[in-house]
Each structure stands twice: as structure tokens, then as C-alpha cells.
Amino acid sequence: MATSWNGLSSVLPEESYMTLITALAFTVLWLLWSISSYFRCRNRLPLPPGNFGFPVIGQTVEHLLALRTADGIRQWMQKQVDKHGPVFRYRFVGYPMVMMSQPEGNKFIFQNEGLSNHIFWPSHISTMFGPHAVITQSGERHKLVRCHLNRFFDRAAMGRYIHGVNCNAIRHFTNHWQGKEQLVALDIINFFTGSCVCNLALSLEEGPLMYRILEETQTWIGGLYCLPINLPGFRYYKALKARGSIFKLLDGLMEQRRQMIAEDHVPEALQNDILNSLLTVPDEEGNLRQDSFIKDNLLILLFGGYDTSSVTLAMTIFYIAKNPHVYEQILQEQKLIVDGKCSSGENENALTMEDISAMKYTWGAIQETLRLHPVLTGSYRKTVTDLEYEGYHIPKGWLLNWNSQHSHYNPKYFKDPFKFDPSRWEKRPPPFTYLPFGGGVHLCLGYEFARMEMLIFIHHLVRNFSWSLVDPSYDGPIIRDPLPRTKDRVLINVKRVIAS
Ligand code: HEM
Numbered sequence: 182m183a184t185s186w187n188g189l190s191s192v193l194p195e196e197s198y199m200t201l202i203t204a205l206a207f208t209v210l211w212l213l214w215s216i217s218s219y220f221r222c223r224n225r226l227p228l229p230p231g232n233f234g235f236p237v238i239g240q241t242v243e244h245l246l247a248l249r250t251a252d253g254i255r256q257w258m259q260k261q262v263d264k265h266g267p268v269f270r271y272r273f274v275g276y277p278m279v280m281m282s283q284p285e286g287n288k289f290i291f292q293n294e295g296l297s298n299h300i301f302w303p304s305h306i307s308t309m310f311g312p313h314a315v316i317t318q319s320g321e322r323h324k325l326v327r328c329h330l331n332r333f334f335d336r337a338a339m340g341r342y343i344h345g346v347n348c349n350a351i352r353h354f355t356n357h358w359q360g361k362e363q364l365v366a367l368d369i370i371n372f373f374t375g376s377c378v379c380n381l382a383l384s385l386e387e388g389p390l391m392y393r394i395l396e397e398t399q400t401w402i403g404g405l406y407c408l409p410i411n412l413p414g415f416r417y418y419k420a421l422k423a424r425g426s427i428f429k430l431l432d433g434l435m436e437q438r439r440q441m442i443a444e445d446h447v448p449e450a451l452q453n454d455i456l457n458s459l460l461t462v463p464d465e466e467g468n469l470r471q472d473s474f475i476k477d478n479l480l481i482l483l484f485g486g487y488d489t490s491s492v493t494l495a496m497t498i499f500y501i502a503k504n505p506h507v508y509e510q511i512l513q514e515q516k517l518i519v520d521g522k523c524s525s526g527e528n529e530n531a532l533t534m535e536d537i538s539a540m541k542y543t544w545g546a547i548q549e550t551l552r553l554h555p556v557l558t559g560s561y562r563k564t565v566t567d568l569e570y571e572g573y574h575i576p577k578g579w580l581l582n583w584n585s586q587h588s589h590y591n592p593k594y595f596k597d598p599f600k601f602d603p604s605r606w607e608k609r610p611p612p613f614t615y616l617p618f619g620g621g622v623h624l625c626l627g628y629e630f631a632r633m634e635m636l637i638f639i640h641h642l643v644r645n646f647s648w649s650l651v652d653p654s655y656d657g658p659i660i661r662d663p664l665p666r667t668k669d670r671v672l673i674n675v676k677r678v679i680a681s
Contacts, residue, residue: 226574229279231261231269239272241408248406251554251659258282258586267587268571270579274303274409278561278580279573282587284594284613289570290562290583291613291621295320298581300623301563305409309401309420311477316623323622325465330478333381333455334626339633340534341453346377346634347532350641356387358646358675366671367495370638371395371487374494377634378486382479383434384454394430397423398483406663424480431476435460455482482627489556490631492664494638495671497550500601502650502673507546507603512643514542519644532637540636545606547635551617552589553601554665559584560619585616648673 234240247257258280261269267283281287290298299319302310310317315326332338353373358364372387375395379385385394404420411418438456441447451457459475501508518536522529561580568575575581590598594614595605618625625631651672659665 226569226572229268229270229573229575230265231271231280233270233272233277237272237275239275241272241274244271244273245406245408248558248663249661250657251661251665252657254558254661255586255590258584262587268573273580274305276303276580277576277578278582279570279575280582280584281570282584284588284611286570287583287585287588287616287620288613290581294562294621294623295323297566297568298562298564301561301580303409303561305417306405309404309424310481311424311473313471313474313477314481315478315626316481326478327622327626329458329462329464330455330482330626333458334628334630336534336629339537339629342381342630343532343534343537343633343637345380346637347530349373349377349380350634350637351530352387353638354641354645359677361675363651363672363674365669366498366673367491367666368670370491370494371399373638374489374491374634375487377490377630378483380454381486381630382455382482384451384456385434390430394427394483395487397427397430398480398487401427401480402484402488402663406661427480427483428476431479432472435472435475455479485625485627486630488664489627490635492554492556492666493547493550493631494635496554496659496665496667497547497635497639498642498648498673499650499667499671500550500553501546502648502653504601507601508643508647510603511543511546511639514540515640515643518640532640534633536640537633537636540640541606542603543636543639544632545603547632547639548606548615548617549601549603552595552615553599554659555585555589555617556664557617557619558586559616583616583620588614588616645678647676647678650674 234243244257247253261271261280262282268279268281268286270277270279272278281290294300300317300323302317307317313326315323315330318326350373353376357369357372376385376387376391379387379391379394385391400423401420404417404423407416407420409417411421434456438447438451438460441451442457442460447457456475456479459470459478461469463469501511518532518539519529522531522536559582561582564575564577564579564581567577588594591614592598594610613620618628618631651674652669655667655669658668660668
């Protein structure tokens with residue numbers, strides 16, 4: 182029997198011979214790869230516990246359903262922690278994820294940002310944000326964009342805005358609250374927070390254009406936590422359409438402003454808004470910003486600055502109504518501020534940054550609302566190297582999920598965690614246990630602005646109105662849509678009180 186290669190080639194056709202050689206080569210390569218993987222894995226730590234569920238889908242549907250109510254997401258998290266421990270793996274919209282439910286895990290993520298992990302959004306969400314938005318950037322690019330925007334959001338900038346935000350609040354209560362007996366707090370407050378951010382970013386006053394932008398922004402937000410099905414009738418499809426509509430409106434505003442700039446005729450009131458800066462301040466290479474860069478970032482500011490603060494205020498109003506002693510204490514704190522102004526001959530309606538700092542208990546009430554119902558319960562980072570954490574191996578390319586749900590309700594850090602107790606904020610909680618504004622390099626850019634506008638709002642609210650819930654027995658569910666709210670969007674009876 183001819184067994185030489187030559188002999189073999191003589192009994193097999195040439196094509197079969199090539200196929201055989203290729204198959205042999207692949208088999209050898211596969212064997213080598215398997216052997217080297219075996220030796221690599223032999224010394225490697227185990228993966229975090231948990232399971233990936235079905236291929237691609239994993240726990241996507243289960244997780245999205247849980248995300249629809251505050252109890253749902255908290256219970257989902259607790260169930261996973263009880264089953265697997267505080268660090269566990271799961272799969273969400275196709276991505277392998279590791280949930281870090283403890284403060285140590287959140288610290289690990291935030292402190293390694295830009296080193297072993299980078300910000301990451303599932304592709305359907307980053308499509309919604311756009312490729313240039315500060316929230317989708319990492320490393321040096323993120324630093325540069327954030328640096329450009331930071332001048333509008335640091336403490337010093339707040340001193341420039343306080344007067345405008347205060348006037349906005351006074352106008353808001355006169356136009357939208359006075360003379361009303363009943364109102365849907367969440368919907369009405371949207372006008373306040375919406376006009377604050379539209380003013381800051383675009384110098385836009387309350388009116389039809391602002392209403393249109395806010396309405397489209399709300400449809401856009403609806404697409405952030407839903408199944409990414411881009412077909413007519415689905416939320417994601419509507420959200421992408423809304424993004425297009427917002428961009429068209431922004432195109433119009435940008436064109437108008439460019440014309441003013443070209444004619445050197447920008448009114449003083451518009452010269453310091455974010456749009457003007459994005460249109461005139463060049464990037465690090467000396468080039469003016471592209472339109473897509475400007476629009477992606479304006480959209481993220483509209484999102485960041487509008488619904489986040491309004492749902493927080495509406496939920497604060499809900500909790501204050503449920504806790505009359507909290508209303509009394511806030512009222513006393515605010516009266517003290519006004520009394521101080523009156524006795525020193527200052528205008529009692531003009532608030533200063535010192536007044537904001539003095540609103541400690543009021544801020545405690547807002548912080549308590551954000552503890553119970555943070556706007557964002559967590560988000561994602563992607564590992565850029567293989568990692569070891571708590572005795573587990575986390576491969577490069579996996580996602581890490583920082584999350585506040587577990588620690589916000591943990592009695593170890595917040596005694597009696599289901600109780601709404603603003604006085605607990607007299608003491609700071611341990612680091613990385615309280616994360617409504619995120620952490621690390623992507624910590625909320627608008628934190629100072631949000632704090633100031635929310636405190637100013639509550640100041641005028643308690644001085645001028647008392648309120649009660651139309652359904653005082655409402656005890657849940659707190660729906661997440663994706664932001665937290667009551668079923669009736671905080672429907673309240675309102676009564677005017679004499680400001681003193
Ligand atoms: C109650 C109010 C607010 C809450 C609870 C909130 C929450 C957050 C959170 C949790 C993040 C971090 C996201 C992450 O790490 O993945 C964030 C980022 C951000 N927020 Fe806020 N936010 C609020 C108000 C605002 C306001 C008023 C603005 C602007 C006008 C704003 C603008 C932003 C921006 C631009 C980012 C991205 C920062 C970056 O990636 O560097 N936010 N916010």
C-alpha cells in the first residue's frame with residue numbers, strides 16, 4: 182500500500198489533498214490553542230458567579246421588566262445577591278456584565294476609570310446619545326470636552342446663574358401654580374427645570390419653541406430603557422425620530438446664532454450661554470466644533486438638566502406631603518433665611534449662594550429622595566484589560582455595572598432604610614455608599630446646578646404654598662419610566678399661603 186505523501190497524492194484528487202491538509206492545519210492550531218488556553222486558565226481565578234441565561238438575550242427581558250418599578254429593580258438585585266453574592270455576572274442586551282453591588286465594587290470601578298475600564302453604553306443607547314456627547318467619551322477626549330463644559334458648571338459659575346434661576350422660580354409659581362387648586366406636580370415642574378436648562382444652554386425663554394424641545398426630549402428619554410426595536414410603533418423608533426426633530430430645532434437656533442456672530446451682533450444676554458461658547462470657542466487644535474459635536478452635547482445637557490431635576494423635585498414633594506413634620510422643618514429653615522435678610526435690610530426675595538449653603542435640612546430632604554429613588558440606578562463601564570477583583574477573573578471586553586440600589590437600601594449604611602428621614606443627612610454616609618450623581622470622572626457635570634435650582638424651587642414652594650396628595654394613601658408602586666414617578670405623576674391639592 183502506497184503510504185508516502187507522493188503516493189497519497191497519486192490516489193487522491195488534488196482538491197481533496199488540499200482539503201485534507203487545511204483540515205489538518207486547523208486541527209493542529211485548535212489543539213495548540215486549547216492546550217495553551219488550558220494552561221492559561223489553570224492558573225486563572227474563576228469567573229464571577231451567576232449565569233448568562235439564553236445566548237444574546239441573557240437576562241435582558243427579565244432585567245428590563247424589573248427596571249420598570251423601584252421595587253422591581255431593588256428586588257431583582259436582592260435576589261441575585263442572595264443567590265450569587267455581591268459580585269455576579271449576567272447578560273444584558275448581548276453583553277456579558279459583572280454587577281458590583283457593594284460600595285467597594287463601585288469604588289473599584291470609579292477609581293480605575295480611564296485605566297482598566299472606560300465608559301460604555303450598549304450600542305442602542307450610545308446611538309441615542311451620539312458619538313460626540315461628553316457622556317460617551319473616555320480618556321483624553323473626555324477630559325477635553327468636560328473641560329470645555331466645566332466652566333458652565335463649577336461653583337463659581339453658580340454665582341452667575343443664581344439670580345436668573347431665582348427669577349425663573351418666582352415666575353414659574355406665578356404663572357403655573359397661583360390660582361390652581363389641583364395640579365400634576367411632575368408635569369408642571371417640567372416647565373421650571375426645562376426653562377432653567379434651556380436658558381442656560383440656549384438662552385431660550387419659556388414659550389412654544391421651548392415646549393416643543395421639551396416634548397421631543399421626553400420622547401427621546403423614553404427610548405433609553407426599552408427594547409432597541411427600530412420599527413414604527415416602538416418606543417425606540419419614536420425616540421430616534423425625536424432625536425432627529427430636536428436636531429432640526431437646534432439647527433435653526435444654531436443658524437440664527439451664527440448669523441448674529443457673523444454680524445458681530447450677539448445681544449449681551451446671549452453671549453454667555455453654552456451654545457455661544459460651543460459655536461465660538463475652538464477645540465484643542467484650534468478648529469471650530471462640528472455641528473454634530475455641538476448638537477450631541479446640547480442634547481445631553483437637555484436630558485441631564487430637565488427630567489432628572491423635575492422627577493427629583495416631584496418625588497420630594499410626594500415625600501414631604503407624606504411627612505408633615507418634614508414640611509414644618511423645611512418651612513422653619515427657609516423662614517430663618519428670609520428673617521435674616523429682613524433684619525439686615527436685604528431684599529427678601531433675592532437668594533445668594535450663602536443662602537443655598539444654609540438650606541441644610543431642605544437639601545437633606547432632596548438627598549433622601551435621591552437615596553430612595555435615584556434618577557439613574559447605575560450605568561456601565563467596559564474593561565480594557567483582564568482584571569482580578571475579589572478573587573474573580575473578569576475578562577477584557579466585559580462590562581462592569583456600578584450600582585447604587587443595594588447600598589442605598591442597606592441598613593448597614595442607612596439605618597431604617599425605607600424611612601424617609603432628612604435628618605440622617607446631618608452625618609455623611611460612608612464613601613461610595615450614596616451615588617445618585619454617579620462617581621469617578623463621569624460624576625454628574627450638572628451637580629451644582631441641580632442642587633441650586635432644586636433648593637431655590639423648594640424655598641419658594643414652601644413659602645408660598647401648602648399641598649397634600651390627592652391620594653394620600655398612595656404607597657406605591659413607584660414606577661420607573663425610566664425615571665421614577667408615582668402612577669398619578671404626583672397629583673396634589675394646592676393652597677396658597679401668605680409668604681412671610
Ligand atoms: C437631580 C438631578 C440630577 C441627577 C440625579 C443626575 C445624575 C447623573 C448621573 C448618575 C450621572 C453619571 C452617569 C454615569 O456615570 O454613567 C450624570 C452625568 C451627567 N449629568 Fe447629571 N444629574 C442631574 C442633573 C443634571 C443637570 C442639571 C445637568 C446639566 C444641566 C446634568 C448633566 C450631566 C452630564 C453632562 C453628565 C455626563 C458627565 C460626563 O460624562 O462627564 N445633570 N448625572
